[in-house]
Amino acid sequence: xxxxxxxxxxxxxxxxxxxxxxxxxxxxxxxxxxxxxxxxxxxxxxxxxxxxxxxxxxxxxxxxxxxxxxxxxxxxxxxxxxxxxxxxxxxxxxxxxxxxxxxxxxxxxxxxxxxxxxxxxxxxxxxxxxxxxxxxxxxxxxxxxxxxxxxxxxxxxxxxxxxxxxxxxxxxxxxxxxxxxxxxxxxxxxxxxxxxxxxxxxxxxxxxxxxxxxxxxxxxxxxxxxxxxxxxxxxxxxxxxxxxxxxxxxxxxxxxxxxxxxxxxxxxxxxxxxxxxxxxxxxxxxxxxxxxxxxxxxxxxxxxxxxxxxxxxxxxxxxxxxxxxxxxxxxxxxxxxxxxxxxxxxxxxxxxxxxxxxxxxxxxxxxxxxxxxxxxxxxxxxxxxxxxxxxxxxxxxxxxxxxx
Amino acid sequence: xxxxxxxxxxxxxxxxxxxxxxxxxxxxxxxxxxxxxxxxxxxxxxxxxxxxxxxxxxxxxxxxxxxxxxxxxxxxxxxxxxxxxxxxxxxxxxxxxxxxxxxxxxxxxxxxxxxxxxxxxxxxxxxxxxxxxxxxxxxxxxxxxxxxxxxxxxxxxxxxxxxxxxxxxxxxxxxxxxxxxxxxxxxxxxxxxxxxxxxxxxxxxxxxxxxxxxxxxxxxxxxxxxxxxxxxxxxxxxxxxxxxxxxxxxxxxxxxxxxxxxxxxxxxxxxxxxxxxxxxxxxxxxxxxxxxxxxxxxxxxxxxxxxxxxxxxxxxx
Numbered sequence: 001x002x003x004x005x006x007x008x009x010x011x012x013x014x015x016x017x018x019x020x021x022x023x024x025x026x027x028x029x030x031x032x033x034x035x036x037x038x039x040x041x042x043x044x045x046x047x048x049x050x051x052x053x054x055x056x057x058x059x060x061x062x063x064x065x066x067x068x069x070x071x072x073x074x075x076x077x078x079x080x081x082x083x084x085x086x087x088x089x090x091x092x093x094x095x096x097x098x099x100x101x102x103x104x105x106x107x108x109x110x111x112x113x114x115x116x117x118x119x120x121x122x123x124x125x126x127x128x129x130x131x132x133x134x135x136x137x138x139x140x141x142x143x144x145x146x147x148x149x150x151x152x153x154x155x156x157x158x159x160x161x162x163x164x165x166x167x168x169x170x171x172x173x174x175x176x177x178x179x180x181x182x183x184x185x186x187x188x189x190x191x192x193x194x195x196x197x198x199x200x201x202x203x204x205x206x207x208x209x210x211x212x213x214x215x216x217x218x219x220x221x222x223x224x225x226x227x228x229x230x231x232x233x234x235x236x237x238x239x240x241x242x243x244x245x246x247x248x249x250x251x252x253x254x255x256x257x258x259x260x261x262x263x264x265x266x267x268x269x270x271x272x273x274x275x276x277x278x279x280x281x282x283x284x285x286x287x288x289x290x291x292x293x294x295x296x297x298x299x300x301x302x303x304x305x306x307x308x309x310x311x312x313x314x315x316x317x318x319x320x321x322x323x324x325x326x327x328x329x330x331x332x333x334x335x336x337x338x339x340x341x342x343x344x345x346x347x348x349x350x351x352x353x354x355x356x357x358x359x360x361x362x363x364x365x366x367x368x369x370x371x372x373x374x375x376x377x378x379x380x381x382x383x384x385x386x387x388x389x390x391x392x393x394x395x396x397x398x399x400x401x402x403x404x
Numbered sequence: 405x406x407x408x409x410x411x412x413x414x415x416x417x418x419x420x421x422x423x424x425x426x427x428x429x430x431x432x433x434x435x436x437x438x439x440x441x442x443x444x445x446x447x448x449x450x451x452x453x454x455x456x457x458x459x460x461x462x463x464x465x466x467x468x469x470x471x472x473x474x475x476x477x478x479x480x481x482x483x484x485x486x487x488x489x490x491x492x493x494x495x496x497x498x499x500x501x502x503x504x505x506x507x508x509x510x511x512x513x514x515x516x517x518x519x520x521x522x523x524x525x526x527x528x529x530x531x532x533x534x535x536x537x538x539x540x541x542x543x544x545x546x547x548x549x550x551x552x553x554x555x556x557x558x559x560x561x562x563x564x565x566x567x568x569x570x571x572x573x574x575x576x577x578x579x580x581x582x583x584x585x586x587x588x589x590x591x592x593x594x595x596x597x598x599x600x601x602x603x604x605x606x607x608x609x610x611x612x613x614x615x616x617x618x619x620x621x622x623x624x625x626x627x628x629x630x631x632x633x634x635x636x637x638x639x640x641x642x643x644x645x646x647x648x649x650x651x652x653x654x655x656x657x658x659x660x661x662x663x664x665x666x667x668x669x670x671x672x673x674x675x676x677x678x679x680x681x682x683x684x685x686x687x688x689x690x691x692x693x694x695x696x697x698x699x700x701x702x703x704x705x706x707x708x709x710x711x712x713x714x715x716x717x718x719x720x721x
Contacts, residue, residue: 051439059432063406205486324583
């Protein structure tokens with residue numbers, strides 16, 4: 001082990017001495033490496049790249065394993081990312097390893113110089129990085145950009161742009177009422193956290209003591225606290241394929257109403273592909289929103305590929321949107337034309353990540369319906385609540401499930 | 405391997421923790437770059453152990469914060485000791501101090517209950533190891549707070565002012581991946597994924613942790629575990645189970661695995677009723693009987709073929 005270590009130190013010395021000339025090469029490689037990882041959807045922004053530059057100064061550059069393990073701990077944050085990292089690292093290593101093979105006449109210079117140049121490197125690296133990687137400075141903006149660039153169009157899908165017509169005013173009012181009931185039930189979930197309150201049966205000792213200091217510590221007034229209300233996050237995934245035609249208009253109104261009543265809601269529609277529609281419903285008139293969706297979502301009333309659509313959701317959105325407090329609401333009749341295994345796998349993952357999965361099926365309203373559709377029966381294993389959604393009464397009923 | 409990494413590996417081995425390069429490298433970088441380490445992996449692969457060993461190796465205090473849902477700042481950071489404050493007020497009755505003096509008296513350090521995070525920040529002599537265990541079980545709100553503490557290691561207590569860490573603690577976070585942690589937190593940390601150990605590593609763990617174990621038995625147990633982890637079980641046994649089992653075998657004076665002994669000690673490493681049903685009987689017989697005469701070189705091939713046979717057998721149940 002000793003001899004390996006010594007050889008490695010010498011090698012590092014050689015690298016560091018020549019690094020003044022080669023320095024920008026190495027830096028470029030590391031930045032390029034980071035960008036490539038970012039392109040492959042790993043967490044690699046400028047702060048990781050700065051860490052990476054510091055890492056390669058701390059480990060033995062001549063030792064592939066050290067460099068590999070060090071950079072891996074900087075750039076990965078999920079086990080699934082490790083194979084991707086490995087692949088990109090191989091290319092990176094080939095690039096930086098090449099100059100190492102050449103021999104340098106300055107091999108035997110004292111090691112003190114090495115330290116100096118290394119200190120210099122770390123100072124420069126952060127400086128220069130800011131200049132060379134401006135887009136990395138605003139990771140949030142970049143993510144926003146990604147969100148907007150979801151695929152919306154595919155020539156294979158049925159190109160049907162539909163007019164939704166107009167809605168009855170009384171229908172709208174009733175929906176709004178039902179949704180308010182649901183929203184109220186939703187927003188009564190108590191957290192274990194507390195906040196101060198004037199009337200409650202929980203006493204807040206900390207504030208009580210402070211408040212009563214003026215009476216010499218005799219407790220005269222009680223300060224109280226109350227459990228905070230935790231609003232769950234809701235993700236709506238609505239089927240707008242042809243078999244759902246009768247219902248989708250109604251359900252979209254439901255989405256619109258819910259999104260404007262409860263804060264944290266994300267909405268998606270799917271037929272053969274998945275489209276995020278959250279932005280359409282923000283504060284707009286329902287009819288305008290529907291018109292715009294009908295214009296933009298090209299596979300409206302096409303076939304159904306639930307499994308595929310949910311898989312897309314898992315890949316693109318699950319990580320950002322789901323946690324143990326998220327309720328996922330799927331509105332679909334479960335008449336899938338896709339692969340049942342894909343649906344099963346997608347539902348399994350959804351179930352594992354979300355707090356609760358609720359499947360609303362309009363067909364459940366008819367007495368003859370049994371969930372025999374191939375897709376539906378596979379998906380059911382991973383559904384917490386399976387309920388009808390064919391009229392307002394059934395939607396009102398839904399509130400109970402959401403808050404329990 | 406550079407000197408620093410090797411030294412850490414030696415330090416950890418001295419504390420009887422069987423380590424490998426990836427663990428040592430990450431620990432080394434955490435100290436060099438002064439960053440927290442986020443360790444993820446299946447239950448029972450020794451995530452928490454790393455923090456314990458690190459503190460023993462560095463001869464410093466280990467401060468542990470166990471996360472759970474609803475964990476809040478009062479439990480994690482500090483709380484005032486109300487009973488003590490009230491008693492003090494009683495004692496002070498009739499004293500000449502005015503209300504303001506009394507207030508500053510009872511809101512002072514002796515009346516402060518320091519919870520793990522504050523203890524880690526206020527360590528006086530040397531940097532402690534702060535273990536934030538199962539951070540995935542806390543909620544997002546707490547995660548955001550944690551992020552704040554981990555970025556500048558200072559906290560503000562309204563009655564006392566701002567406290568800044570004299571010695572920046574070594575921070576180890578563990579997660580069982582029940583939920584995704586926020587990108588912001590991940591970005592703050594170095595990442596280490598620990599998988600179930602390889603045959604060689606597990607064998608070393610057994611011989612290190614169960615002194616006096618017979619070579620053949622240790623090898624057989626390690627081989628057995630390699631296969632059993634490939635079978636789809638509800639609860640895949642971790643390293644703790646391996647060690648429990650090895651010790652059970654020792655207690656029964658067994659020097660090798662046979663069908664009878666495995667059957668009797670199954671409870672040491674299979675802790676789920678369905679899994680017991682899946683494995684007992686023929687699957688175990690297949691596994692134990694195929695073990696004889698397998699040399700080191702044939703190991704991976706053996707693992708593969710036995711796993712296949714076992715899966716077929718288990719699937720028919």
